[in-house]
Amino acid sequence: xxxxxxxxxxxxxxxxxxxxxxxxxxxxxxxxxxxxxxxxxxxxxxxxxxxxxxxxxxxxxxxxxxxxxxxxxxxxxxxxxxxxxxxxxxxxxxxxxxxxxxxxxxxxxxxxxxxxxxxxxxxxxxxxxxxxxxxxxxxxxxxxxxxxxxxxxxxxxxxxxxxxxxxxxxxxxxxxxxxxxxxxxxxxxxxxxxxxxxxxxxxxxxxxxxxxxxxxxxxxxxxxxxxxxxxxxxxxxxxxxxxxxxxxxxxxxxxxxxxxxxxxxxxxxxxxxxxxxxxxxxxxxxxxxxxxxxxxxxxxxxxxxxxxxxxxxxxxxxxxx
Ligand code: GDD
Numbered sequence: 001x002x003x004x005x006x007x008x009x010x011x012x013x014x015x016x017x018x019x020x021x022x023x024x025x026x027x028x029x030x031x032x033x034x035x036x037x038x039x040x041x042x043x044x045x046x047x048x049x050x051x052x053x054x055x056x057x058x059x060x061x062x063x064x065x066x067x068x069x070x071x072x073x074x075x076x077x078x079x080x081x082x083x084x085x086x087x088x089x090x091x092x093x094x095x096x097x098x099x100x101x102x103x104x105x106x107x108x109x110x111x112x113x114x115x116x117x118x119x120x121x122x123x124x125x126x127x128x129x130x131x132x133x134x135x136x137x138x139x140x141x142x143x144x145x146x147x148x149x150x151x152x153x154x155x156x157x158x159x160x161x162x163x164x165x166x167x168x169x170x171x172x173x174x175x176x177x178x179x180x181x182x183x184x185x186x187x188x189x190x191x192x193x194x195x196x197x198x199x200x201x202x203x204x205x206x207x208x209x210x211x212x213x214x215x216x217x218x219x220x221x222x223x224x225x226x227x228x229x230x231x232x233x234x235x236x237x238x239x240x241x242x243x244x245x246x247x248x249x250x251x252x253x254x255x256x257x258x259x260x261x262x263x264x265x266x267x268x269x270x271x272x273x274x275x276x277x278x279x280x281x282x283x284x285x286x287x288x289x290x291x292x293x294x295x296x297x298x299x300x301x302x303x304x305x306x307x308x309x310x311x312x313x314x315x316x317x318x319x320x321x
Contacts, residue, residue, distance in 0.1 A: 031057025059103025246289020
């Protein structure tokens with residue numbers, strides 16, 4: 001039985017990855033941070049609680065990470081933990097960098113000291129590309145990284161550190177460069193789930209308007225379940241390497257909002273208003289990923305389309321609210 005260790009196990013991706021690995025017969029271990037409301041801490045993994053080994057831990061706590069890795073001796077380490085909200089990274093830049101950049105240094109050191117034979121996956125992000133787009137309108141593994149947020153800068157630091165540890169210490173450390181990925185488990189302060197939840201509240205007569213930030217940015221939105229399959233392929237590749245994971249299609253926030261409201265028989269123009277608190281000091285205007293390398297290497301293909309993913313989220317909130 002293979003053993004996996006997941007940071008960020010209670011997040012959207014961590015919970016889907018834990019389920020995916022349990023189905024493959026893995027023993028799954030993960031860390032959660034201490035939260036003053038314990039009910040909020042593990043809600044996404046509650047239904048697998050008996051099958052998952054959960055410990056308190058934090059990427060900023062180097063000695064705790066090393067102690068756990070020494071004890072568990074995992075075959076695969078997935079570093080999905082992060083301060084993952086881009087706009088909030090402007091409010092808490094120091095904390096974001098401590099967690100997303102120095103936290104990765106901590107877990108790489110723990111990995112190198114405790115279980116160097118294991119394989120390592122780093123959750124790198126399309127936010128690292130920032131304002132760079134290739135001439136054909138895509139971002140890919142070779143695209144220049146010019147991040148435009150403290151979050152993006154912290155992820156570039158971590159991405160480079162993974163290269164450095166891979167080369168310097170001959171560790172099997174890989175980067176998945178994931179474009180935006182969503183699901184009903186997405187935090188409702190990220191734009192897709194915020195729009196779906198807000199539109200359903202309006203549809204049910206429970207809210208009158210929805211306050212948004214910039215409607216003119218474009219994102220390449222895939223489904224988290226499809227992307228955790230890619231993570232498993234990437235970490236198990238013979239060679240530790242870097243792979244873009246994306247759908248290759250892009251939509252504006254406005255188009256996505258229009259799709260959701262139209263599905264519910266509503267005109268978004270009547271309900272959506274801009275509130276400047278949701279604007280970012282610097283915005284990343286356009287993302288569209290080319291994942292040819294991933295497709296060619298693993299024959300990976302997403303099962304969800306933009307439409308089936310958004311429909312699943314709409315169904316979820318219609319049933320839940
Ligand atoms: N969150 C949010 N809330 N975003 C809004 C809003 C709003 O009210 N209104 C407009 N937007 C716009 C943002 O300005 C951004 O251009 C776009 O919607 C997407 O925002 P998010 O859903 O917050 O995601 P993100 O692209 O900033 O970051 C996500 O994707 C990255 C991969 O590129 C996060 O999941 C990151 O952790 C991830 O690395």
